[in-house]
Amino acid sequence: MSRSMFSKSAFGSWARASRYPPSQNPTLRGKRGRVGYPVPKISSLECYTRAREGSTRTMPTLLGIPFDANSSYLRGTAEAPPKIREAMRCDASNKWTESGIDLGAAGAFADAGDLALNDSTAFTAIEAAVGALLEKGESPVLLGGDHSITYPIVKAFAARHPDLTVIHFDAHPDLYDELDGNRLSHACPFARIMEEGLAKRLVQVGIRTMNGHQREQAARFGVEVVEMRSLPAYDRLKARGPVYVTLDIDVLDPAFAPGISHREPGGMSVREAITHLHAIEGKIVGADVVEFNPVQDVAGVTATVAAKILKEILGKMIAG
Numbered sequence: 224m225s226r227s228m229f230s231k232s233a234f235g236s237w238a239r240a241s242r243y244p245p246s247q248n249p250t251l252r253g254k255r256g257r258v259g260y261p262v263p264k265i266s267s268l269e270c271y272t273r274a275r276e277g278s279t280r281t282m283p284t285l286l287g288i289p290f291d292a293n294s295s296y297l298r299g300t301a302e303a304p305p306k307i308r309e310a311m312r313c314d315a316s317n318k319w320t321e322s323g324i325d326l327g328a329a330g331a332f333a334d335a336g337d338l339a340l341n342d343s344t345a346f347t348a349i350e351a352a353v354g355a356l357l358e359k360g361e362s363p364v365l366l367g368g369d370h371s372i373t374y375p376i377v378k379a380f381a382a383r384h385p386d387l388t389v390i391h392f393d394a395h396p397d398l399y400d401e402l403d404g405n406r407l408s409h410a411c412p413f414a415r416i417m418e419e420g421l422a423k424r425l426v427q428v429g430i431r432t433m434n435g436h437q438r439e440q441a442a443r444f445g446v447e448v449v450e451m452r453s454l455p456a457y458d459r460l461k462a463r464g465p466v467y468v469t470l471d472i473d474v475l476d477p478a479f480a481p482g483i484s485h486r487e488p489g490g491m492s493v494r495e496a497i498t499h500l501h502a503i504e505g506k507i508v509g510a511d512v513v514e515f516n517p518v519q520d521v522a523g524v525t526a527t528v529a530a531k532i533l534k535e536i537l538g539k540m541i542a543g
Contacts (some may be wrong), residue, residue, distance in 0.1 A: 281508075282330075283540045284361040286352065287337030288511075290345050293371035293409045295402055297484040299518035303529070304337050304366040306517045310530035320538030322501065332537055333361065346375040346407070353379035353509075362540060364533070367513030369409040370397055373469050374416055380467055380509055381421040388424040388462040389416065390503060392496065393471040394487040395432045396448065398440035409514070417444035422467075426459055428499060429474040429491050451489060455499070462505030468536060470496070471514045472529055482525030484516045493528055497535050507540045 287304030294300060318327030326332065338352055353376050356363045365376055370393075381387055391397075391413065398417075402408040406415070416422055425444065431451040433441075441448050449456040473483040476490035491499075515529045 281360050281362045282333055283364050283537050284333040284335050284356055285364050285366060286335045286356065287366045288340070288349055288368040288372045288376075289337055290340050290342075290349070290367070290372055291369045292342040292345065293405065293407055294369045294484060295405075295408055295410055297516060297519070299516040300367060300369045300484065300514055302517045303368065303515040306520075306523075306526045307366050307512070307515065307529045307533060308334075310523065310526040311533060313527070313530075315527075316531075318534075320534050321497065322535070322538045322542050324538035324541050326534060326537055331541060332364075345372075350375040350379045354382065357383050357509075362507075363509045364537065364540070365509075365511035365513075366533070367511060367515075370469075370471055370513045371407055371409040371412050372513065373511055374407070374412040376509070376511060377412075377416050377421050377467060378419075380465075384465040384467075384508060386423045386464040387421070387508075388426070388464060388466045388505060389413075389422040389469065390460060390462070390466060391425060391427045391469050391471075392429050392474040392491075392499070393427065393469075394429060394451075394473045394490055395471070395485070396427055396430050396437045396441060396446070397471075398437040398444070398446065400436070400440065413446070414440055414444075417446065423464070424462065426462075428456055428459070429454070429496075431489050432487060451491070454491070454495065457499065457502040460499065460503045462503070464505065465508040466503060466505040468500070468503065468507055468510040470500075470510070470512050470532060470536070472512065472525065472532075473514055475528065480515075480525045480528050482516050482518075482520030483514055484519065485514075486519075493531065496532065500532070500535055500539060503539065506543070507536075510536045510540070512536070 289301040291298050291301040319325050353363050397410050397413045399410045400414055402410040426447045428449045429451050430448055449459055472480050474491050477486035479493050512533055
């Protein structure tokens with residue numbers, strides 16, 4: 224993949240927090256601030272030993288996808304990737320996850336910057352970029368953007384993981400066959416994913432806007448829908464084989480995350496979301512965090528929440 228596909232990475236300040244200045248840091252390569260593959264500093268001796276012995280753990284790699292052309296109500300989610308990174312770097316908190324992983328350690332994860340996208344060719348570019356990271360043995364973690372981006376992302380994963388389980392956190396099932404004449408709307412990605420057979424299993428958690436059409440779609444595709452009123456649902460998060468996690472920030476109650484386009488009361492607390500993420504059993508090979516809309520945010524609250532969720536996803540992937 225050419226470097227021209229990416230904008231400048233925001234990883235530099237993370238590197239400056241490590242033992243070496245960027246010019247002397249042996250884990251850095253290239254101008255984009257990409258990171259090499261040293262053993263991360265992690266609190267679990269077992270995980271450390273696995274990494275030392277050359278386990279199959281691949282490096283999580285952030286990639287921003289600033290795309291919101293398929294939003295049906297408000298635009299603005301394209302502005303989210305740099306806001307999430309900024310909140311994640313903020314000195315108001317440290318870089319450790321609740322599972323004991325130091326994300327500030329050199330080589331804990333990489334950052335490939337943001338894609339430069341044209342609306343008319345965005346899906347092709349997204350699929351190609353994610354596929355290229357997978358070919359390099361990295362584990363993409365995507366920062367959206369509206370939820371329509373999950374369709375081309377999962378296409379890239381399905382080409383390499385035919386037995387993929389998708390665990391989807393959201394207020395909305397996003398199973399419309401089309402919305403306002405757009406079959407690629409952010410309300411439709413899981414209809415496209417399931418009709419193309421890109422996922423062996425789709426589990427949706429936190430749903431609280433199910434209507435008649437989408438209920439029919441869920442039955443048609445065999446989707447395992449866990450509505451918000453039925454939580455907790457830890458037993459539904461056990462998977463055999465590779466797992467892809469997609470988390471729409473509006474799975475959270477807007478009291479915790481006001482910076483979203485579709486505020487739907489009655490959602491998860493941040494603690495409930497993190498507990499469900501930690502309960503996932505299976506190898507997480509990739510993830511996305513989508514639908515944070517900075518235009519709607521209040522005092523950076525949602526950016527901070529999105530960064531916290533991202534930290535816990537990265538920690539879960541690194542711990543294995």
